[in-house]
Structures are given as C-alpha cells and as structure tokens.
Amino acid sequence: xxxxNIGDDEVDIVIGALxxxxxxxxxxxxxxxxxxxxxxxxDPDLKEELKIPEGFNLHVYTKSDIDRVVGLSSTxxxxxxxxxxxxxxxxxxKKYIFSVDDDCIPAKDNKGLSVDxxxxxxxxxxxxxxxxxxxxxxxxxxxGADFVRxxxxxxxxxxxxxxxxxxxxxxxxxxxxxxxxxxxxxxxRYVDAxxxxxxxxxxxxxxxxxxxNRELAxxxxxxxxxxxxxxxxxWETVEDIWCGLCVKVICDHLGHGVKxxxxxxxxxxxxxxxxxxxxEWEGVKLMExxxxxxxxxxxxxxxxxxxDCMLEIVALVKERLAxxxxxxxxxxxxxxxxxxxxxxxxxxxxxxxxxxxx
Amino acid sequence: MAQPATPVxxxxxxxxxxxIPTIRNLDFLEMWRPFFQPYHLIIVQDGDxxxxxxxPEGFDYELYNRNxxxxxxxxxxxxxxxxxxxxxxxxxxxxxxxxxxxxxxxxFVAKDPSGKEINALAQHIQxxxxxxxxxxxxxxxxxxxxGADFVRxxxxxxxxxxxxxISHGLWLNIPDYDAPTQLVKxxxxxxRYVDAxxxxxxxxxxxxxxxxxxxxxxxxxxAMYFGLMGDGQPxxxxxxxWAGWCAKVICDHMSLGVKxxxxxxxxxxxSNPFVNLKKEYKGIYWQExxxxxxxxxxxxxxxxxxxxxxxxxxxxxxxxxxxxxxxxxxxxxxxxxWIEAWEELNPPTKAAPAAQSNxxxxxxxxxxxx
Numbered sequence: 001x002x003x004x005n006i007g008d009d010e011v012d013i014v015i016g017a018l019x020x021x022x023x024x025x026x027x028x029x030x031x032x033x034x035x036x037x038x039x040x041x042x043d044p045d046l047k048e049e050l051k052i053p054e055g056f057n058l059h060v061y062t063k064s065d066i067d068r069v070v071g072l073s074s075t076x077x078x079x080x081x082x083x084x085x086x087x088x089x090x091x092x093x094k095k096y097i098f099s100v101d102d103d104c105i106p107a108k109d110n111k112g113l114s115v116d117x118x119x120x121x122x123x124x125x126x127x128x129x130x131x132x133x134x135x136x137x138x139x140x141x142x143x144g145a146d147f148v149r150x151x152x153x154x155x156x157x158x159x160x161x162x163x164x165x166x167x168x169x170x171x172x173x174x175x176x177x178x179x180x181x182x183x184x185x186x187x188x189r190y191v192d193a194x195x196x197x198x199x200x201x202x203x204x205x206x207x208x209x210x211x212x213n214r215e216l217a218x219x220x221x222x223x224x225x226x227x228x229x230x231x232x233x234x235w236e237t238v239e240d241i242w243c244g245l246c247v248k249v250i251c252d253h254l255g256h257g258v259k260x261x262x263x264x265x266x267x268x269x270x271x272x273x274x275x276x277x278x279x280e281w282e283g284v285k286l287m288e289x290x291x292x293x294x295x296x297x298x299x300x301x302x303x304x305x306x307x308d309c310m311l312e313i314v315a316l317v318k319e320r321l322a323x324x325x326x327x328x329x330x331x332x333x334x335x336x337x338x339x340x341x342x343x344x345x346x347x348x349x350x351x352x353x354x355x356x357x358x
Numbered sequence: 359m360a361q362p363a364t365p366v367x368x369x370x371x372x373x374x375x376x377x378i379p380t381i382r383n384l385d386f387l388e389m390w391r392p393f394f395q396p397y398h399l400i401i402v403q404d405g406d407x408x409x410x411x412x413x414p415e416g417f418d419y420e421l422y423n424r425n426x427x428x429x430x431x432x433x434x435x436x437x438x439x440x441x442x443x444x445x446x447x448x449x450x451x452x453x454x455x456x457x458x459x460x461x462x463x464x465x466f467v468a469k470d471p472s473g474k475e476i477n478a479l480a481q482h483i484q485x486x487x488x489x490x491x492x493x494x495x496x497x498x499x500x501x502x503x504x505g506a507d508f509v510r511x512x513x514x515x516x517x518x519x520x521x522x523x524i525s526h527g528l529w530l531n532i533p534d535y536d537a538p539t540q541l542v543k544x545x546x547x548x549x550r551y552v553d554a555x556x557x558x559x560x561x562x563x564x565x566x567x568x569x570x571x572x573x574x575x576x577x578x579x580x581a582m583y584f585g586l587m588g589d590g591q592p593x594x595x596x597x598x599x600w601a602g603w604c605a606k607v608i609c610d611h612m613s614l615g616v617k618x619x620x621x622x623x624x625x626x627x628x629s630n631p632f633v634n635l636k637k638e639y640k641g642i643y644w645q646e647x648x649x650x651x652x653x654x655x656x657x658x659x660x661x662x663x664x665x666x667x668x669x670x671x672x673x674x675x676x677x678x679x680x681x682x683x684x685x686x687x688x689x690x691x692x693x694x695x696w697i698e699a700w701e702e703l704n705p706p707t708k709a710a711p712a713a714q715s716n717x718x719x720x721x722x723x724x725x726x727x728x
Contacts (some may be wrong), residue, residue, distance in 0.1 A: 114437065133649065134564035136526065136618050137533060137548065144550055146543065149536040150599040152567025152649045153642060165497060172498060175510040182507070187498070189505050193552040201497035201559030204511025234510065241511035260497050288514040291494060 006126050009213050012094040012214075013118065014039045016085030019102050020048035026204040027053055028105040038267040039088040041066075043232075045080045062089055069345060074337035076330055081232055082207060083223035083239060089214065090346045095252070096125055098216075100209040100265055101234070107169045107266040110190040120263035121164045121211035121224040124135055124194055127159025129257020131199040139259070158196075160286050162216035162256040163247050166209035168267040173206040175284055175336040179273035199252045202294055205244020208234060209265045212247075216256055218346060219306040220246040222338040224331045225290070227282050235276035238283035238290075242331065245294040250309040286325065310339050368396040369483045374457040376450030376479070381405040386463050387414050393467070393477045397459075400449040402427075405441060434699040437692040442588025444597030446568065447696075451703055456576050457486060462569040464627035468530045471551050481621035482525045482572030485555055488696060489519030490615020492560040500555040500617065519557075523578040523614035524605060527570035528552075531627040534567045536595075536642070537635035544631070555619040560610045563652055566602020570623045573605075579616055579704075580664045582606040583696040585689060592685050593644070594637030600689075603652045608667045611657045640683070647682050651675075665697050672697075 013036050019025070022040070026033065030053075032325035038058035042050055044066060052060070066079050079087050085099055098121050107115045127141040131153050140147045140156070147156055172187035179185065197203050212221065225242035232239075251258050290344050297316055303309045314335045376397050378384065381404045391414070399419035403411050407423035427448050428435045438448045446460055459479055468476045488502035494516050501508045501517070508517055533548040539591065558564050564590045573582060581604050584597035609616055656676060672693035679686040 007507075119386070134558050134562050134618075136564060136567070138552060142550075144546065144548070146533070146535060146539050146546065148565050149534050149539075149595065149638075150602075150645070151536075152645050154646055155649075161362060167497065172507075173510050174507055175512075177544055178507050185507070187505070189553055191499060191552060191554040192550055197495055198559050198562035200561040201495050203497055204509050206497065206510065208414065236513060244511075260495075282515065285509060291513045291516070 006096065008035050008038070010095045011036050011118070011122065012039050012088070012092040012097050013037070014041065014085050014088035014092060014103055014353050016082055016088070016099070017042045017046065017050055017102055018081065018084075019052040019209055020027040020046055022102060023051050023053050025102050025105070026056065029116075030055070032106060032116055036118065039092055041079075041084040041088045043081060043084045049088070054214040061091065070341065073341060073344075074320070074334070076333035076337050077223050077341070078226055078334075079223055081224070081230060082237055084242050085207075089218055089221055090341065091126045092214060095214060096122060096211060097214050098122075099207065101208045101267070101307050103268045103270050104208060104265040105268065109264070110192065115263050115265075116211065117166060117263035117265055120194075121166065124164035124259045124262075125161050125211060125213055127161065129161040129259055130155065130158045130194040131196050131252070131257045135195075136259070138195040142194065149349070159255050159257050160195075160213065160216065161259050162213045162251050163205070163244075163258045164211045164263060165205050165244075165258065165260040166202075166211070166263045167208075167261065168208055169264050171267040171269055173234060173267070174276035175210050176273045176281065177284060179235070180277050183273065190264060191261065196257045197248070201262065202245055202248050202291065203258075204241050205247065206234075207240030207243070209263070210266060216251075216254075216306060217247050219310055219339060219342045220250055222334065224308050224328065224334045224338070225286070225327060226334075227280055227286075227327065229282070231276065231280055233271040233276050235273055236280040236283075237272065238286060241283075241287070242290065245290065246310065246313060246335075249294055249299070249313070250306055251295050253303065253309055254306070257308055282327075286327065289321060289324055289328075293317075298322075307339050307342065310335055315341075369398045369480065369487075370457055371407060373455055374398075374459060374483070375400050375449070375453040375455040377402065377446055377453065377458055377460040378403055378706050379442055379443040379446035379449070380411060380463045380481055382463065384411060384413050387417060389467050391416070393479050397479070398455070400453055402441065402445050402449045402695060404445045420452075422452065430703075431699055434695050434702075437586070437699065438693040439584065439587045439591070439597065440589040441569065442591075442594055442597060444584035444587040446603070447582060447584040449580050450575065450579055451699060453575060456529050456574065457483070457572065458575050459581075460568060461623065465529070465623040465625055468624040470622075476621050476623070478527060478570060478621035479572075481555075482527060485525035485617045485620075486522050486572055486574055488522065490522045490557040490617055491516070491519045492557050492613075492615045493520070495559055496556075499619070500557065503555060504595050509627075520613050520615040521574070521577060522617055523574050523609050524616040525572040526564075526565070526616065526618040527572070527623060528567055528619065529567075529570060530622045532625040532628045534569070534625070537631045537638050538642070540628070540631035540634065544628075545582075551622060552619065558606070558618055559615045560613075562615070563603055563606055564618065565651065566605070568598030568601070569625065570621070571598075577640045578605055578609060578664060580607045580697060580700045581608045583668075583669050583693060586692050588683075592642055592683070595634060595641045596638070596641040596645075599641075603648070604668065606669055607652055607655045607671070608657075608664055611661065611667055621713070645727065647679065647726045651678055665701065667698055669694060670706070674707075
C-alpha cells in the first residue's frame, strides 16, 4: 500500500491502445488498475473495434474525439501510434498520470512478489526528489534508507518530483541496433532502487512505463519529434526521448525533480529489431543532434512555468535545429501548437500559468 | 563488452595496492584472505607508533607508523592527519602501483542475495577497468556490466564513455550515516542490496565514503588527499568527503568518470554517535558553505593535469572559504604541501626513491594460490 496519502481519485491511468484487443492486457493489470479511473485512447490508425473487458472505470477516446477536440487547430500534431496517449494527458483532469505500453504486464520483484507499479510511481511522485546532491544510498525517503554522511542538511527537504521513470524486465527498451546485435538479450536484473537524476544531467526517458505530475510535466509531454517512417514499435520512434529531454531541462530550470528506477514492468517480446532497423533508423542518427542541443539549452529567468519554458525551447529549436532536418522544424511547430492546445483544452487542473509570450 | 576473453585471475595482481589505515589490529584480513592474499598491502598505522600491529601470516605488506611518516616526509608530514583514518592517504602517496583499493578494518566480506560471498576487490577492478558514462545518464545503469547495455535514445557518439577514475562501493549492515541521523535512528541497518553500478553524472557532487573505495592512482591520485582531521584539528569525519568533492570537480574538468554502487562490504562497527557528533559538529555548518563553493568551482583551461587543478583548487579554497574559518587557510596550505610531497615521491620520469617502511616485507608462501 502507498505510504503516502494520495487518493485514488487523484490518479488517471492513460493507455494508448495500439492493439485492438486489450482483454488480456487489462486482465493482467486488473488487480492494480481496478480502483483507478482509466483513459484509453485508441490509435487513430487502428481500424478494428477495441475489445475491453468489463469491470473497469474507464473512458475511451477514439479518432473522432481527437478530431472534435483538436479539430484543425494543428497540422503539426499527429496523434497516431504511440502519440495517441498524449490526447489522454490533454483531457485528463487528475493530478497524477500513469502510462504504460499495452504490451507490458505487471512484473515480479526479486522475491517473486508482484510489483504494484502504480503504487510505486505514486510514491515516487508524492515524495521529494533530491536533484542537487547525489545520495549514495539512493532514495533517502525510502523505508530503511536515509541521507548519508556528508549530505548537506539544507538540501534534505528536497523538491517536488515531476516525473517518475520506471524500468522493464525481459525486453528492455534498447534501440534497434543494440537489440539486433544481441537478439537473445533480455533484462533479468532487478535493481531495487529509486534515485533522483541529478540536476544538470540529462537522460533518455522511455515512454514505456512512466508517471508524472500533470500540472508540472503535462505541457512538456506531447507528440513532438515524429520520425518520417515512425512505426508501431518503440524501436521505430524517439518521440518519448524528445519529450523526456524537454521535461528534464525544464525541471532543472524550475527546480523540480525526476526520478528513475522502480517500478519495473514486464515487457513482452514483440517485433523484430532487425526489421525495425531496416525500416527506421533515423532516430539513432537524430540523437546525435538532439542530445547536444538539449545539453546547451539555457532558459531565461522570465520562464517560470512549464509552458513558458516550452515556448523558449521552441524558439531555440527553430534557431538551432530546424535547419538541420525538417523533422525538427515540425517538432518546433508541434510544440508551439501543443502549448496553445494545452492552454485551451488541457489547463483544467489549474496549471496557474502566468501570461506567456504566446 | 569489456570482458576479457579468458578470465585473468587474480586481476591486476601486480598493479594494485590495498591501503588499510588501522589503529587496532588487522584480524579482519582473515576473512578477506581468499580475495586479498595475492595483493600487496600498505598498512598505515595511526596512533601510538610504539604499538605493534600484528599482520596475519601470509600477506605481503609494507607498514608505516607515524615515525615513518615523519621520517619520509620531514616537514611535509604536517599535511598527514594524526589520530584519524585520514592518514590513509599517506599510503596513496607512497604506493607505486596504478590502482589503489582502500578499506577500513571494520569492513568484512558481505554476501549477495544468493548467499554468495562478494569479492569486493574484483568488482572494484571491474568498475575501474570499464568506462564510465558521465555525459548522459543511462537508465539501465552501468552499460558495461554483463547483462546491461545502453538504452534507446543514448547517442552512439557518447557510448565510448570516459576512463573511470574512482569506484565507490557501498555497505550493508551499519550504513554510513552522520551523527545526527545515527542518534535519531540508532537501530537502522542497511539491508537493501541494490544490484547496480552507475556513473555519477558530470557536474554532480556526492559524499564519497572512504571505507570501501577504489581508484586509479595514475588518473586521480594527487586529488585523493584526505585533508587535515583528527588530532589538533577542529573537525573530523570529513576527510573522505573533502577528498571526494575535490576529486569529483577535477574528474569533471578532466572528463574522468566516477562510479558508485557495487560492491557491498559488510560494515560491522557502529562508531559512537556522540563522539561522532563532536567531530562532525563544525563540518555540518561548514558544509553549507563548502558545497556551494564546490558547485561553483571552475578551472582555467591552463589546468591540464590533476596536480595543476589541485593547486588551483587550493588557491580558490583560500580565497573563497578562508573567511569561513582559519582552518580553511591551513587546509589550503596543506593541500599544497600534499602536492609537493606527491611530486617528490612520484617524480614523473625516473622511479622514486623507495620509501622505507617499518614493517618487514613478508612474501606470501610460494606457490601462490591461482
């Protein structure tokens, strides 16, 4: 059970349905999901009807909902494939969101006990993060741990955690070349730790298993960097990596935290890395530009909300990346459109954004 | 990836010294014998030099007491702490090896969750011999460990990593808490085995504990000075912290990596929290100034060696921390003395004059176990 006092009604579980038949997926997660409200967003490209088992408190959104809400307000934002979940983030009104890919099931820890991923993510988000100094015993707010000798006392209250990045057993989230090189490689190592990613350090955020504080991170999680041949396997995307870098840079600027580590989910084997590599390898190349770009981003003192920060990043993307590849110019446009959309449709939970430059 | 095709055991036998500060006895070595016996030990005997420290049979070692420290360093001996485990850095100074592993005499062999005894030294060696990844955080931790790799989104151009300068191990049982935490939680024990090694990102500071530590002496040795602590000093239990902060900012400047995590040792002895509180008291306040200082340290590009960085750091300590307490002026001076001693004992070209120890160099009985 959660050691925090977060109510179940403060959480939405948002699932992007890339597969029509969600029966086995939802049944596997039933013990952990049944007490929460679910938002299921159907991939607009999916033709078949969704199959959803009974007994859940949920809301389903499809292409027609997306078209109705978003309408013609953006040509740059594309909700197809993995990006369909962002529509769920837009329409949610809860404080915390948990998202997991529909090819994952609950994992077991190294004692063989079932991992309550939702509970762990909520705990991560509801306890402080410690980005300004590394604690060698990892999360000091975890039971049985604490700050170590030498950790400055003034930094021990920590900051709000905006994003909680979980991990994966079995099929880890490697890129296609890495998985193709070691096709039999599976992750069996259960690392029993949550830690805060230090301020100033960037990392690749995988969308497979994440949770976030909607007010703080929501405006920065959106369909942005879309590859030309983007597909329905994570190997054929980098959109989540782009968002994660936005979130981290913004958190570092605003003084929020990002945690990584527990919880694990079990990621089912799916697809073929070599086939994906043949189809879409642009993402790997683009990272060479994307990472140095985000490492060089400096936001102004005037940017005091996530939305403000996003707009400054848009300007920087236009200035420094757009010329390198059209995919970046589209990303910048998508970001700008997203912020408009977020303010118009998404700000229901009271993001309290100060007037921006627009 | 970085595993040799045929395992080489014991790894780095002739390239690594084990430095152990002690004031009591070295009985703990019995438990470590299977892992340590092939290696050369440097014992730094703190406290009363007339006391004889018994080293278990079969170990190859040098032993230095305070008289040796004074004899070898002369007036420069003032930089080596007395009545504090900070004296261990004397062992780093006189070693001639590329790698150092240092461990406290109340640290024993731990067991992993499967019940297997952990060869902490072998893990440190593995950590030091494989690259670090300080420029971008890998969410699956050390990608060079067997069973791990870089995650999607990790740029290929950063996958070569950086040379690892420091390997920081952890402790099961008695955790390394400060005195206030010990007083509040006297019964807390660390029972969580976190099966990870990870690189501490560039630009991030951490509290480096000296009780289970490995490092590449050639890469970072001159920065591993454990400061002025103990007898005659206003502060204690910040020796390793100080070394860690200095070493980390220098590693960041020189693009060297620092790893933390495995291996675990079993820390058996909880020191007296009231005694600790007295030692740490000033440190707890001074830390609040020290940390922002280190967070803002910048080295001019002319500083291209560790020694140059360290001297520059000593100047900045004097300039920016001198106002906090006169102790920092003394500390800055001793940092310079340390570098002078380092240069003298570790001249760049020819072999240094052998530092004559007190202890008999005992060869291990032949044939050595393979």
